[in-house]
Amino acid sequence: MDNAISFKLKIWRQASPQEKGRFETYELRDIPTDTSFLEALDILNEQLIEKGEEPVAFDHDCREGICGMCSLYINGHPHGPATGATTCQLYVRRFRDGETITVEPWRSAAFPVIKDLMVNRNALDQIQQAGGYVSFNTGGAQDANAIPISKVDADEAMDSASCIGCGACVAACKNGSAMLFVAAKVSQFALLPQGKPEAKRRVKAMLAKMDELGFGNCTNTGACAAECPKNIKLSNISRLNREFVSAKCRD
Amino acid sequence: MEEKIKTTAVIDSKIPEGPVAEKWTNYKAHQKLVNPANKRRLDIIVVGTGLAGASAAATLGEMGFNVLNFCIQDSPRRAHSIAAQGGINAAKNYQNDGDSVYRLFYDTVKGGDYRAREANVYRLAEVSNNISDQCVAQGVPFAREYGGLLANRSVGGAQVSRTFYAKGQTGQQLLLGAYSSLNRQIKSGKVKSFNRYEMQDVVMIDGRARGSIAKNLVTCKLERFAAHAVVIATGGYGNTYFLSTNAMGCNVSAAMACYRKGAYFANPAYVQIHPTCIPRHGDNQSKLTLMSESLRNDGRIWVPKDIEDAKKLQAGQIKGSDIPEEKRDYYLERRYPAFGNLVPRDVASRAAKERCDKGFGVNNTGQAVFLDFSEAINRLGIDVIRQRYGNLFDMYEEITDVNPGEKASTIAGVDYYNPMMIYPAIHYTMGGIWVDYELQTSVKGLFAIGECNFSDHGANRLGASALMQGLADGYFVLPYTIQNYLSDQITVPRFSTDRPEFEEAEERCQKEMDQLMAIGGKRSVDSIHKELGNVMWDYVGMGRTKQSLETALEKIKDIRKEFETNLFVPGSQDGMNIELDKAFRLRDFITMGELIAYDALNREESCGGHFREEHQTEEGEAKRDDENFFYVACWQYNGDDTKAPSLIKEPLHYEAIKVQTRNYKN
Structure with missing residues (x-):
């Protein structure tokens, strides 16, 4: 078959959080290269169901790289070998005929496995709940154009705000740190006037929550930014540190 | 179609008196409110965390109500609103290009091919300006000009630039804004968040919606939740077609549960093809x-x-x-x-x-x-x-x-x-659960907001209007209108979930799950869903005819039979079972598919996203029939999914806009 490849999938299977997991190897034949990687998993699941077996559980939803639901550690990389793309934006053309592709869940103390490749990322929500917002009640906002914001700052805030909360940074980090995730949100608000009044409280609360939930600390390795599907920059962490030091100095 | 479709009485859309531009102001001036001490005693279930659901849950929490907020994903931030790219409209006229609330209203009604409810659309245009203010205040990083003011662009159906945007990720930024407000309420304890939960049924007590049965998708166990009112914000039904731009998890099951409880389903034929x-x-x-x-x-x-x-x-x-x-x-x-x-x-x-x-x-x-x-x-x-x-x-x-x-x-x-x-x-569905001006369905105490209601887009939605409607409903409309309903509920005590109504509802849901597990056939959920999708696209897609729609109804009947007799769901109910979750959703997509076909068959005209090939001009443009179809088609459930629904008409009344043929040529 033209433009189709065959490959093996070595996939982590784990029935429940309590049970022990293991790798299983499956074979997929003649998969067209314009198939997405998750569609290849769909094909595998259809084959498993046909055999009466349980399909591989994995998180996915929008399949266009924006919801942050998909995860997967593929061949040693969060979201696979492509850069600046999520697993759902990964296509079979990225792989070689005959290759064995290893697929694991995110590995982090803060992300317990739920089933197979699916993990619990609730800790990320909890960090946001600790302070990732502007305390503003609906209604009573002034006119949207009342405060001019420089385009440079707005664009930079937008780059930070592009974080999709997938947790790849945590999975990539040897310390299991969520520093890039926290830094993206802190930076977005640090760059905008709306975020200023609560800036100090925010950075302390979010970092404290991150530590409390069992994430590791940052040692500036940079694996997070290298693997981030949204290219969130390491400079966000510098800004976070600056914000934190300045907040602590005022204590 | 064993049963003849019958038409019964008209229904009350509760549109306030007065000229269209004053209706919403009048409504707010005279509606009943709930005082702060009483808000604390009232619980509200909000199903869904997209733009409508998250903004409603956050705002209701800020007001002091107790909110139970559900989503099927692992986090409220994943809802499919996040994938909206283009932007959000507001009638700010920042570009000095002649925009106004009236023009946004007019463009939306015209864009909807004169099949939307005038009063709702005016209100939408009116609150559009509040939304952009609100989002900027939350720290949403909209695109800006070098002078520091907000940038705008145009989308289809408008001759002004009124669309605010954040790169090609506007939905993401607006949703994260709503999610951040929601997080603040979750932290304060006013909103309880239930992730990876899927609503299975609405629980009715004495004719009012008083709770829900939801499945914990991780444990596969059913759980009961009681409240004074139920709000569904569960999006559209585009995935009936299998292939669409919707996320994989988008489904119509919550809306179908409401429909089976007596909520009318309005204008299902209006499906937007992007x-x-x-x-x-x-x-x-x-x-x-x-x-x-x-x-x-x-x-x-x-x-x-x-x-x-x-x-x-x-x-x-x-x-x-x-x-x-x-x-x-x-x-x-x-x-x-x-x-x-x-x-x-x-x-x-x-x-x-x-x-x-x-x-x-x-x-x-x-x-x-x-x-x-x-x-x-x-x-x-x-x-x-x-x-x-x-x-x-x-x-x-x-x-x-x-x-x-x-x-x-x-x-x-x-x-x-x-x-x-x-x-x-397939991209968006204009049809949805019928709601009155207060966004309440035909079931008391049950509200529908965002894409899952039918209200504002008529037969076709304009670009950058979905985000506007979702946030309008959630931030600025429902939090007001729901108080008009709740104001006389303040003395109603919290219901125990041990009541027989909850018991019965849970048993029924459990039985349905057991039945799906027990079929023991050969086909996977997706293989049957694909078959349904092909029928929908080929016969109920961009060009529809009487014959194609009748064929579709026949074919869907066969698909239902195949589903009921030849489905195979592997695994058990001892823990997460993704195939069982999908089977539950497919059952409802089948009923939804029929509903779309029934409505398309009934509507013997072409308007907006609904194109009947028999009804077109010589140039191939859609040909409306205002004399016979100037109404909202509301479909009422007849007690069984295999029975044809009944049609009830809500006639449309236009006061501010002259109904005419849509013209984009000159």
Whole structure:
């Protein structure tokens, strides 16, 4: 078959959080290269169901790289070998005929496995709940154009705000740190006037929550930014540190 | 169709008195409110965490109500609103181009082909300005000009620039704004958040919605939740077609649960087919990817003028960039000079289908047209274009391996860039649960907001209006109107979930799950869903006829039988079972598919996204029949999914706008 490849999938299977997991190897034949990687998993699941077996559980939803639901550690990389793309934006053309592709869940103390490749990322929500917002009640906002914001700052805030909360940074980090995730949100608000009044409280609360939930600390390795599907920059962490030091100095 | 569709009494949409521009002000001035001490005693279930659900849950929490908020994903931030690309409309007139609340209202009613409820649309246009203020206050990083003020662009169906945007990720930024407000309420304890929970049924007590049965998707166990009112914000039903731009998890089950409890389903035939999606590539495809409508600001849509060129393209002998300017047919600019490439979505989609049906399609399946940036790149330079659409170009390249920003040829001194290939795909559903002006369904205490209600877009939605409606409903409309309902509920104590109504509802849901597990057939959920999707696309898609719709109803009946007798769900109910979750959703997609077909069959006219081939002008434009179909079609459940529903009509009354034929030509 033209433009189709065959490959093996070595996939982590784990029935429940309590049970022990293991790798299983499956074979997929003649998969067209314009198939997405998750569609290849769909094909595998259809084959498993046909055999009466349980399909591989994995998180996915929008399949266009924006919801942050998909995860997967593929061949040693969060979201696979492509850069600046999520697993759902990964296509079979990225792989070689005959290759064995290893697929694991995110590995982090803060992300317990739920089933197979699916993990619990609730800790990320909890960090946001600790302070990732502007305390503003609906209604009573002034006119949207009342405060001019420089385009440079707005664009930079937008780059930070592009974080999709997938947790790849945590999975990539040897310390299991969520520093890039926290830094993206802190930076977005640090760059905008709306975020200023609560800036100090925010950075302390979010970092404290991150530590409390069992994430590791940052040692500036940079694996997070290298693997981030949204290219969130390491400079966000510098800004976070600056914000934190300045907040602590005022204590 | 064993049963004759019968028509019964008219229904009350509770539209306030007075001129259209004063209705909402009058309503707010005279509605009943709930005082702060009583708000603390009232519980509200909000199902869904998209723009409508998250903004409603956050706002109700801020007001002091106790909110139980559910989502099927692992976090409220994943809801599919996040994927909206283009922008959000507001009638700010920041660009001094003649915009006003009235013009946004007018454009929306006209864009909806005069099938929306006038009073609701006016209110939507009115609160649009509050939304952009609200979002900026939350720290949403909208695009700005160098002077520091907000930037705007245009989308289809408008002659002004009123769309606010954050790169091609506006839905993401607005949703994260709502999510951040929601997080603040979760932290304060006013909102309880239930992730990976799916609503299975609404629990009724004495004729009012008083709770829900939800499945914990991790444990596969049913749980009971009581409240004083239930709000569903669960999105549209586009995935009935299997392939759509919706996320994989988007489903219609919560809406169908409401429908089975007596909530009317309005205008299901109004399905939006978006013109700019990446064409289908094969049978394994799981979803279709949208390329933002904003691309039509600078992109020009074309097919070859010469059928021979089209044949060569289909055979792969030449590429789009080999065809010079004079041999390209920019058919939207040709047919609709006044709006050109920015005609509304329904018009653009049908025009693409018309060209492809005539043999001018440009890919191997003949089901694609070009979207070309050569002219814009030559005029503005690649840097400006990349700044505007860079992320969309990258997304397109990742999927198709073609870079639309790459120069591909120079013919007679003109540079040509690789065009994108696009084709229409199911994107949004204008129909939905019927609601009155207060966003309450025909079931007391049950409200529907966002895409899952029918209210504001008529037969076709304009670009950048979905985000506007979701946030309008959630931030500014429901938090007011729900108080009018709750004001006399303050003495109603909390219901125990041990009541027989909860017991019965849970038992029924459990039985349904057991039945699905017990079928023991041979077919997977997806294989049957794909079959349903093909029937829907082929017979209830862009062009519908009486015959195609009757065929669809026959075929869906067979699909239901196949589902009920030959489905196979592996695994057990001892823990997470994703196939069982999908089977539950497919059961409801089948009923939804029938509902769409019934409505499309009944509506013997063409309007907006609903195109009946029997009803078109000589030029191929949609031909409405205002004399016979100037109404909202409300479908009432008849006690069994296999029985045809009953039709109830809500007549439309226009006071401010003269109903006329839609014209985008001059």
